[in-house]
Amino acid sequence: MKITTLVKKNLKIIMRSKTSSLIVIFGPLLIILLVGLAFDNSSLYNINIGVYSDKYSPLTEEFINNLNVNEMKTTKMSSEDYCLSEIKQGRTHVCIIFPPDMQVSNERTNEIMFYVDYSKINLVYTILDVITERVSRTTTDVSFNLTSVLLSKLQETQAELHNRKNLLIDLTTENTNIKSNLEQISKDLVAMDLKFEGEDLDFDALKQKTDFLKDQGTKAIDRALSILDFVDEKAGTMLISDDENSPTLSSVVTDVIIDLNQIKDAINGQYNAERTDSVDSIFERVQTNIGLIQARLEKADKDRTVLVARIGEVNNIVDSSLAHILALQNSLNKINQNINSIQVTSAAQIVNPISTTIKPIVPEKTHLNYIFPSLIVLIVMFISVILSSTIVVMEKSSDSYFRNLITPTPDSIQFLAVYFTNLIIVMVQVFIILAIASLFFKTEIFHAFWPLMLGMLLIVTFFTLFGILIGFIFHSEETVTIAGVSISSVMLLLSGLILPLENMPESFVTLANLNPFVVSEALLKKILLFTTGLQGTGVEIKTLILYSLIMIILILVVYKMARKNVLLHSFKRLIPLKDKLKHLSFKRTTAKVSEDDDMVLALDDPTTQKKVEGDEASELLAKAKQAHEKKDMAVATALYEKLHKMYKDMPAGEKKNQMYKDLLKLHQDLTKKK
Numbered sequence: 001m002k003i004t005t006l007v008k009k010n011l012k013i014i015m016r017s018k019t020s021s022l023i024v025i026f027g028p029l030l031i032i033l034l035v036g037l038a039f040d041n042s043s044l045y046n047i048n049i050g051v052y053s054d055k056y057s058p059l060t061e062e063f064i065n066n067l068n069v070n071e072m073k074t075t076k077m078s079s080e081d082y083c084l085s086e087i088k089q090g091r092t093h094v095c096i097i098f099p100p101d102m103q104v105s106n107e108r109t110n111e112i113m114f115y116v117d118y119s120k121i122n123l124v125y126t127i128l129d130v131i132t133e134r135v136s137r138t139t140t141d142v143s144f145n146l147t148s149v150l151l152s153k154l155q156e157t158q159a160e161l162h163n164r165k166n167l168l169i170d171l172t173t174e175n176t177n178i179k180s181n182l183e184q185i186s187k188d189l190v191a192m193d194l195k196f197e198g199e200d201l202d203f204d205a206l207k208q209k210t211d212f213l214k215d216q217g218t219k220a221i222d223r224a225l226s227i228l229d230f231v232d233e234k235a236g237t238m239l240i241s242d243d244e245n246s247p248t249l250s251s252v253v254t255d256v257i258i259d260l261n262q263i264k265d266a267i268n269g270q271y272n273a274e275r276t277d278s279v280d281s282i283f284e285r286v287q288t289n290i291g292l293i294q295a296r297l298e299k300a301d302k303d304r305t306v307l308v309a310r311i312g313e314v315n316n317i318v319d320s321s322l323a324h325i326l327a328l329q330n331s332l333n334k335i336n337q338n339i340n341s342i343q344v345t346s347a348a349q350i351v352n353p354i355s356t357t358i359k360p361i362v363p364e365k366t367h368l369n370y371i372f373p374s375l376i377v378l379i380v381m382f383i384s385v386i387l388s389s390t391i392v393v394m395e396k397s398s399d400s401y402f403r404n405l406i407t408p409t410p411d412s413i414q415f416l417a418v419y420f421t422n423l424i425i426v427m428v429q430v431f432i433i434l435a436i437a438s439l440f441f442k443t444e445i446f447h448a449f450w451p452l453m454l455g456m457l458l459i460v461t462f463f464t465l466f467g468i469l470i471g472f473i474f475h476s477e478e479t480v481t482i483a484g485v486s487i488s489s490v491m492l493l494l495s496g497l498i499l500p501l502e503n504m505p506e507s508f509v510t511l512a513n514l515n516p517f518v519v520s521e522a523l524l525k526k527i528l529l530f531t532t533g534l535q536g537t538g539v540e541i542k543t544l545i546l547y548s549l550i551m552i553i554l555i556l557v558v559y560k561m562a563r564k565n566v567l568l569h570s571f572k573r574l575i576p577l578k579d580k581l582k583h584l585s586f587k588r589t590t591a592k593v594s595e596d597d598d599m600v601l602a603l604d605d606p607t608t609q610k611k612v613e614g615d616e617a618s619e620l621l622a623k624a625k626q627a628h629e630k631k632d633m634a635v636a637t638a639l640y641e642k643l644h645k646m647y648k649d650m651p652a653g654e655k656k657n658q659m660y661k662d663l664l665k666l667h668q669d670l671t672k673k674k
Contacts, residue, residue: 046509047072047127050083050092054100059142063098063112066138067131087117087361088530090522093127095361104142104354114358119370119529123500128358139354153338160331171324174317181314185307362529372437373524374497377459377517379433380426384463385470385488388422389480392471415468415555422464423457430456451527451534458544459520465551466516472558491517519543617646621662625669640666 049067051074053060068074075092077083083095097113104110112135116124395418434452467484474480492498494508495517501509512518523540526532534541624639643663650659 047094047130048092049074049131050077050086050095051075051098052077052080052083052095053098053102056098057101057103059104060098060102063135063138067096067134072130072134084115084361085536087115088526088532088536093117093120093123094131096131110354112354112356114356115361116358118360118362119373119525120496120500121370123496126500132356135354135356142354156338157335160335163331168328171321171328174321174324178314178317178321181310181317185310185314362531368437370529371497373528374495374521376430376433376456376524377520378492378497380430380456380459381463381491381517381520382485382488383429384422384426384460385467385484386481387425388418388464388467389471389474389484390467390477391418391421392468393475393477393480396471396475418468419461419464422467423460426460426464427456430460448527448531451537452524454534455520455523455527455537455541458541458548459523462516462520462544462548462551465548465555469551469555469558472555491515494518495521497521516544516547519547617643617659620646621666624666636666 049072051064051067056076064074064076077086077095080095080097083092083097086092087095093116095115097115099108099110099112102110114128114131116128118124395414470480470483470487474483494501494512494515496512497517501512501518519540523537523544526537526540530536620639620643624636624643627636627639640663643659643666646659
């Protein structure tokens with residue numbers, strides 16, 4: 001029972017403040033609502049890809065077109081350095097460098113370079129998987145096309161060979177026929193009888209006989225010539241006297257005739273004898289052989305006719321074979337051209353025509369180096385928001401807050417005191433974290449020490465001012481703690497540290513990029529990881545300064561609007577309830593105590609609340625009412641506090657009771673004034 005009672009009491013305390021109730025109930029709901037709306041999907045949005053090549057080829061354009069679909073958008077950069085700088089500025093997620101005039105060939109090796117920011121650990125591998133899948137798909141298409149070209153050329157070669165198969169069969173048949181005809185011609189030529197039997201003619205003997213006859217004739221002619229010469233000589237001597245010489249000439253002529261007749265007879269005899277024995281027989285044999293030769297030649301002529309016909313057939317077959325051979329040669333030339341037209345014949349190029357290499361935009365570091373800026377911002381955000389809001393609420397809840405509020409001390413001094421208190425505490429913690437990270441984890445920090453300090457100053461300033469604003473909006477430590485943790489959690493969940501911003505729809509991404517956590521994280525990344533210095537952080541620095549100015553304006557507005565309520569809230573604690581009831585001597589018809597302010601809101605007899613005149617208390621009470629009517633809350637509050645002290649010092653009695661009634665009336669008027 002006691003536990004139940006205490007639980008009810010605690011719940012009543014929590015639910016007593018409307019703001020606390022709203023924060024407790026709707027804080028987690030708001031976080032779940034925003035995170036659910038932002039990340040209720042499994043897709044990536046607005047992936048910006050920078051591409052660059054010295055010379056864009058059709059194959060490069062094909063890769064770019066395959067990447068530039070749906071949630072991805074490609075942008076051609078002017079140079080490789082500019083493409084890398086865009087990643088560092090956070091405007092692009094990946095930079096892809098294509099080789100100049102990229103083409104697939106045996107002599108070239110195509111390598112695509114991917115530059116990524118490994119500090120976005122929860123995003124970089126997802127993007128790489130998506131882009132690598134797209135590039136692999138295009139590479140597969142290229143490999144498929146190369147394989148298709150190779151297979152199509154093989155199919156064309158196979159079809160050409162199949163079509164020319166009959167030519168080879170015809171050539172084989174024709175060559176067989178040519179061989180058969182040539183063999184038959186050879187046999188016919190071998191069988192052809194063209195022998196000439198010259199040994200039967202004895203041409204040597206015939207020549208000897210002819211030579212002998214020639215010699216005999218020559219000798220006869222010579223002898224006749226000598227006789228003629230002798231006759232001629234004798235005839236000359238006989239010219240002197242014809243008569244004397246006539247008998248002599250006649251005898252000479254007679255002798256010559258006799259000699260010539262003898263020569264004739266000798267030749268004829270010799271000729272006849274030889275002719276009978278030799279010449280006739282020889283000419284007979286010659287005639288016989290000529291007959292045989294003629295018969296053989298006639299047979300050879302017939303065979304020649306047959307051979308000519310066969311040679312004509314062979315010639316036709318050879319012509320057909322030449323035509324077939326020419327067709328085969330054309331087919332082989334076509335096959336050779338098809339094979340030569342295959343640009344890529346390397347197995348490695350066909351299987352993997354495009355290779356990829358992934359490089360970080362900064363030298364490779366440990367995972368701690370990559371997430372160190374995010375961790376620093378995370379720590380600073382929670383500490384600054386909760387600490388500064390808690391300090392403000394503790395100051396508001398202290399007994400001296402009312403006195404400090406009505407003192408002549410400027411409000412700016414109080415703000416600066418809270419700011420520097422929080423700044424000192426947070427910066428000391430930051431220095432400790434940086435020292436530990438540098439000494440034990442070898443994190444590179446001090447190469448950009450002063451830019452880092454400026455960035456940390458701006459970050460701590462904004463989150464401190466944000467915590468101060470939360471502290472002035474809410475009134476209890478529990479409320480500001482829940483509010484600070486809830487709002488900081490929302491900024492964390494919408495920062496991309498846990499889930500990438502690219503999983504959000506475009507409308508959420510635009511708002512998330514304005515998230516102070518995202519801006520602070522980008523600032524520290526540029527300083528620590530990308531070493532861009534202050535020159536490359538102008539946007540983030542200006543944004544944080546603008547946010548800080550907005551926080552200052554909001555703090556002033558909220559402070560001015562809540563200052564009156566803060567004073568009224570302080571009045572409620574000036575007169576404890578036990579004092580109000582202890583000195584009350586008259587009977588109340590109706591009395592109600594509010595659980596919110598611990599005050600009596602009404603009394604039974606308001607006529608007893610008359611002014612006390614003639615003494616100092618009456619004068620002060622009159623002045624306080626006049627200040628209240630003039631809406632000068634500071635003067636009215638100071639007079640009320642002074643009257644409260646006088647009331648405590650008064651002895652018990654009717655006068656004190658009357659004093660209490662007057663103060664109670666004034667308190668009601670002050671607390672009812674909005």
